Amino acid sequence: MFLFKKYSLVCLVFFILACDNEQEQIKNENTKPSDDQPSTLIPDEVIYDIIHSMSSPIETANQLVKAKVPYKSEFLNAPENALNYNSEQKMALNLGILGADLGYVNMYHQKATSLLYMGAVKLLADGLKLGKFFDISTLKSLNKNSENIDTIIYYTNKSFEEINQYLKNQKRPEVSSEILLGGWLESLYLATKMYRLYPGKELKETIGQQKITLDNIYLIYSTYQNKKSFKELINNINDLKKIYDKINITYQYHPPTSKEVNGVLVVQDNSKNSIEITDQHILEISSLTEIIRNKMIEKE
Amino acid sequence: MTNRFWTYKTSPPSPLGEGRGEGIRKIIFKITLIIFGCILFHATTVNAQCDDEDFMDLCAEKLGDFTFVKANKIKLSGTTKDGKAPTVEYPFVLSKSSTYVLTACYPGPGNMIVELFDRDHKFIMSNYDKSQKKYYPTINFVCSATGVYYLVYSFANTENACGIGMIGFK
Numbered sequence: 001m002f003l004f005k006k007y008s009l010v011c012l013v014f015f016i017l018a019c020d021n022e023q024e025q026i027k028n029e030n031t032k033p034s035d036d037q038p039s040t041l042i043p044d045e046v047i048y049d050i051i052h053s054m055s056s057p058i059e060t061a062n063q064l065v066k067a068k069v070p071y072k073s074e075f076l077n078a079p080e081n082a083l084n085y086n087s088e089q090k091m092a093l094n095l096g097i098l099g100a101d102l103g104y105v106n107m108y109h110q111k112a113t114s115l116l117y118m119g120a121v122k123l124l125a126d127g128l129k130l131g132k133f134f135d136i137s138t139l140k141s142l143n144k145n146s147e148n149i150d151t152i153i154y155y156t157n158k159s160f161e162e163i164n165q166y167l168k169n170q171k172r173p174e175v176s177s178e179i180l181l182g183g184w185l186e187s188l189y190l191a192t193k194m195y196r197l198y199p200g201k202e203l204k205e206t207i208g209q210q211k212i213t214l215d216n217i218y219l220i221y222s223t224y225q226n227k228k229s230f231k232e233l234i235n236n237i238n239d240l241k242k243i244y245d246k247i248n249i250t251y252q253y254h255p256p257t258s259k260e261v262n263g264v265l266v267v268q269d270n271s272k273n274s275i276e277i278t279d280q281h282i283l284e285i286s287s288l289t290e291i292i293r294n295k296m297i298e299k300e
Numbered sequence: 301m302t303n304r305f306w307t308y309k310t311s312p313p314s315p316l317g318e319g320r321g322e323g324i325r326k327i328i329f330k331i332t333l334i335i336f337g338c339i340l341f342h343a344t345t346v347n348a349q350c351d352d353e354d355f356m357d358l359c360a361e362k363l364g365d366f367t368f369v370k371a372n373k374i375k376l377s378g379t380t381k382d383g384k385a386p387t388v389e390y391p392f393v394l395s396k397s398s399t400y401v402l403t404a405c406y407p408g409p410g411n412m413i414v415e416l417f418d419r420d421h422k423f424i425m426s427n428y429d430k431s432q433k434k435y436y437p438t439i440n441f442v443c444s445a446t447g448v449y450y451l452v453y454s455f456a457n458t459e460n461a462c463g464i465g466m467i468g469f470k
Contacts (some may be wrong), residue, residue, distance in 0.1 A: 053391040053448065056369050059398065059469060066397070154360055154368040161371060202397060209446040212393055251445055256424050265439040267425040271418060273396065273445040 042223045047173045050216050051164060051180055056157065057100035057187035061107040063206045069194045071108040076101040077186070077297045079120035084299040088128065089229060092175045093296050095124040096182025099160060104190060106153050114152065115143055121156075128175060130166065133159045174230075177220050181233065182296065184213055189293045192286035199279075207285060208277035211244045236292045243284045248276040350375065350407065350462035359405035359464045362438050366401040366468030374412070374453045375462040387454040392467065396446040401468040402427070403438045410458030411435045414465050417450040424449070428456070 077097050085091045102117035122134045135155075142152050160179075167176045188210055195203045214237070221237050224230040254270035350373065360368055376386045394400060404427050406412035413435075416424040427436040455461040 049391070052370070053393060055393045055395060058367065059369065059395055062367070062398070062469065063395070150363075150365070150367055154363075157368050158356070158371070205396065205446075209395060212447060216393075249446070251419065251447060253418060253420065253422055258425060261440075263436075265425070265427065265429070265436045266442065267416075267439060268442045269424065269444040271445040273447065275446075 042219065044168070044171060044173050047177065047220055047223065048164065048168045050220055051176055054180065054184070054213055054216060056103070057096075057183045058103035058107060058153065058157065060187035060191055060206060061100075061104040063202065064104075064191065064194055065107050067194075067198070067200050067202045067206075069198045069203070071110065072194070072197075073105075073110075073113065075190055075193050076104065079116040081297060081299070082120035082123045085124065085127070086300050088175065089178055090296075090300055091124050091127045092178035093182035095121065095128065095130075096179040096184070097186040097293070097297060098124065099156075099179070100183040100186035100190075102156060103153070104187075106149055106156070109149050111143055111149070115140065118143070118156075125163070130163050133162045133166065174224065174227075177217075177224070178233075180220075181217060181237075184210075184217065185289065185293050185296070188285070189289045192282060192289055195282060196286060204277055204282065205275050207282055208247050208249065208275035211247050211249060214241060214244050240285070240288055240292070243281060243288065247281055250274050250276075350464065355405075355407065356464055359403065359466055362403040362405060363401055363466060363468040364438075366399075366470050368466065368468050370467045372451065372453065372465040372467075373462070374465060376453075376455055377460040379459070385454045385456065387452050390451045390453075390465075391448050392451055393447065394441070394443045394449050395469075396444055398443050398469045400441045400443060401438055401466075401470075402441060402451070403466045403468075404435075404453070404463060405437070405466065406455070406461065406463035408458060408461055410461065411456045412461070412463040412465070413454045413456055414439070415452045415454075416441065417452065418445075419447045419449070421450060 077094070079098065079101075082094065082098060085094050098117060098120045102114065102121055105113045105117055118134070118136060118139050122131060122136045125131045125134050139152065139155060142155060163179070164176050167173065188207070191203060191207050191210075195207060218237055218241050221230065221234050225234060251273045252271060254272065256267050256269050256271075258265055258267040260266070356371060359371075370392065372390050374388055376388060378386065380386050402414050402416065404412040404414045411428070413426060413428045415426040418424055425439060425441065427439050428434070429436070451465065451467075453463070453465050455463070
């Protein structure tokens, strides 16, 4: 009986403390300045689900390789530019941009240049207190010894995945969203630049397909509409979306077919989608993407 | 005054006889403890293995000549209200004219199942062939329509399991 009373008393004390703490939290949230107040339109968990669902910039680079577009280093953001960024937003956007460039360089097996981009990515990651996810000595050693570039790509992609998981735990979805935007925009910029030099049906469709990713980015950034520091980025996304809204993507389901090849099940998707995109659309996307991207990589 | 703790400690007379009943009870207790310990050890080991970076690197070997793009770390336990194995769903954008490899990497007994559905949740494929009762650790998917697909993971013949589902492309 005595023990029960003692237990009840302890529970009561904890309950009072918990309620008090909750009130304290509410009080603190109410005293935050309005600019820092996050719009709670989409919970963090959902934002991370969307980020996790997005295709990687390296897939766009792969489409360039498959379309037999030659390697062009002059369109990339120079790795030494990593020294030019000081604010968290600029560093995060350019971590995405230089990360996409690293992916592009790796897809073209440019091992020496890859080292420079690894250094740039590490520098920006350090600036954002995310440097521990890039073990530069391991990556350097892989770069030197590994015949297979896929191992380097694996470790780089894995590091970006770990960064997102860490930022999720740290409740910093804005940084993840900025890395995502920078990476996606850079891959779109490269695809449009290459299309203007080497036009082709596959590349045209790759640019058109970005409508799906942009819709997701638009959704994520709608959460930050009350934040002053995001105003320009949101305006840019809205302007790009206006062009992409003119592009029509249709989908028709057809049952897939499958067969076993050397013990591996190979499934052929028979569904079809048509992407209605004109050269005029691409020209508009290309011009706007270049303006936004060049603003992003400007020195602070 | 009755001492409640002492009352709990005292056993009622055993129908098998005082000494024999106590002995059997001790054996049952020890066996239960060992079984519980084994289950706990297995669950902890398997879960620890899933969080281990080396395990992820080991799973990556299943990608073969595909380029790694994403990993889904899956942890599921118990059963659903209707007694079925729990599932977890991840949306993912797949692109037309790319071939993807989907892997199911699981360190324990039983099997890890990965199923793919299209944007309208229409079934595309599974690494478990029901007609042949066969599991495939990897499946290749030749994508012909860009869009959001849903990857659904579950475990067969096991509870409290964890594993890694990886996606690679070429």
